[in-house]
Amino acid sequence: MIIDGKQAAAELRKQLSVQVDQLQQEKNIIPGLTVILVGEDPASEVYVRNKVRQTRELGMNSNEIRLPADTGEAELLARLEQLNRDSEVHGILVQLPLPAHIDEARILAAIDPQKDVDGFHALNSGRLFNGSGDALVPCTPQGCVILAKRHLGNDLNGKHAVVIGRSNIVGKPVAILLLQENCTVTIAHSRTENLAGLCRQADILVAAVGRPHFVRGDWIKPGATVIDVGINRIADAGGKSRLVGDVDYQAAVEVAGAITPVPGGVGPMTIACLLKNTLAAARRYG
Numbered sequence: 001m002i003i004d005g006k007q008a009a010a011e012l013r014k015q016l017s018v019q020v021d022q023l024q025q026e027k028n029i030i031p032g033l034t035v036i037l038v039g040e041d042p043a044s045e046v047y048v049r050n051k052v053r054q055t056r057e058l059g060m061n062s063n064e065i066r067l068p069a070d071t072g073e074a075e076l077l078a079r080l081e082q083l084n085r086d087s088e089v090h091g092i093l094v095q096l097p098l099p100a101h102i103d104e105a106r107i108l109a110a111i112d113p114q115k116d117v118d119g120f121h122a123l124n125s126g127r128l129f130n131g132s133g134d135a136l137v138p139c140t141p142q143g144c145v146i147l148a149k150r151h152l153g154n155d156l157n158g159k160h161a162v163v164i165g166r167s168n169i170v171g172k173p174v175a176i177l178l179l180q181e182n183c184t185v186t187i188a189h190s191r192t193e194n195l196a197g198l199c200r201q202a203d204i205l206v207a208a209v210g211r212p213h214f215v216r217g218d219w220i221k222p223g224a225t226v227i228d229v230g231i232n233r234i235a236d237a238g239g240k241s242r243l244v245g246d247v248d249y250q251a252a253v254e255v256a257g258a259i260t261p262v263p264g265g266v267g268p269m270t271i272a273c274l275l276k277n278t279l280a281a282a283r284r285y286g
C-alpha cells in the first residue's frame with residue numbers, strides 16, 4: 001500500500017482552513033507567517049514559494065523576505081528582532097540551509113519561541129522533550145507520525161519504531177513523538193552496527209539519513225510501515241534529474257505493508273504541518 005502524503009496534506013489543509021475562518025470570526029485574528037530566504041538555492045526557492053502560496057490559500061497572511069547570499073549575521077538578527085516585535089506576525093521561519101558564513105544555531109535561537117513555527121528553538125525542543133504539550137513541534141516529524149498513524153488505524157501502541165538519523169530537525173524529534181505514541185523507539189545512524197538486522201526488527205521504519213536508496217529492500221520486515229523522509233536529487237540513466245528517497249522504493253514496496261513515496265509522501269506534509277503550527281501560534285499567542 002502506498003501512503004499518499006499529498007492526499008493527507010490536502011485533507012489537513014481543508015481542516016485548517018475551517019479553523020482559520022473560525023479564529024477570524026471569533027477573535028478577529030488572521031494568522032500571519034513570514035518566511036526569510038537568504039541566497040538563491042533553487043530548491044529552497046521552490047519550498048518558500050510553496051509555503052507562501054499555501055499559506056495564502058488558507059486565508060492566512062504571508063510575507064516573504066528575500067535577502068542576498070552575502071547578508072551578514074547582524075543584518076539577519078536585526079530583521080528577526082523586528083519580526084519578533086511585530087504583532088501581525090505569528091510565525092517566523094528562516095529557510096534552511098543558510099549560507100555557510102552564518103551561524104545557524106545563533107539565528108534559530110534569536111526567533112521568539114512563541115513564533116518559532118519550525119519548532120527548532122531550544123525552548124520548543126525542551127518542551128517536546130519534557131512532553132509538556134505546549135511545544136511548537138518540528139513539521140517533518142509531525143508529518144511522519146500523522147502518516148504512520150493514518151496507515152495504522154491511529155494506533156502505534158507497542159510498535160517497534162526504528163529511526164535512522166539523529167538530526168535535531170528530523171531524527172531526534174520524530175523519535176520523541178513516536179515515544180509519545182507508546183512506540184518502543186530505537187534511534188540508529190550511519191555508525192550503528194548491524195543496521196540491516198536492526199531495521200529488519202522494525203514495525204515502523206523512519207529513514208532520515210539523506211542518502212539516496214540507503215535502505216535496501218531486504219532491510220525491511222515484511223508488512224512494516226516505511227516512512228521515507230529523504231529528498232535526494234539524482235541523475236537517472238538518461239542523465240535526467242529525478243527525486244528519490246532514502247529507501248530503495250522499487251524493492252521496498254514489494255516487502256513493506258505500506259510505504260511513503262518520494263515525491264508525494266512526507267514532503268507535502270511538512271508544509272501542511274507548518275500551516276498547522278502557524279495557526280496554533282496565532283491561536284495561543286495572537
Ligand SMILES: Nc1nc2c(c(=O)[nH]1)N[C@@H](CN(C=O)c1ccc(C(=O)N[C@@H](CCC(=O)O)C(=O)O)cc1)CN2
Pocket residue numbers: 046047093094095096097118139140231243262263264265266267268269270271
Ligand atoms: N526552515 C526549514 N528549512 C527546511 C525545512 C524545514 O522544515 N524548515 N525542511 C526542508 C525543506 N522543506 C521545507 O522547507 C521541504 C522539502 C520538500 C518538500 C516537498 O513537498 N517535497 C516534494 C517534492 C518537491 C520537489 O519536487 O522538489 C515531495 O516530497 O513530494 C516540502 C518542504 C529543508 N529546509
Ligand SMILES: [Mg+2]
Pocket residue numbers: 098099100101102103104
Ligand atoms: Mg553554517
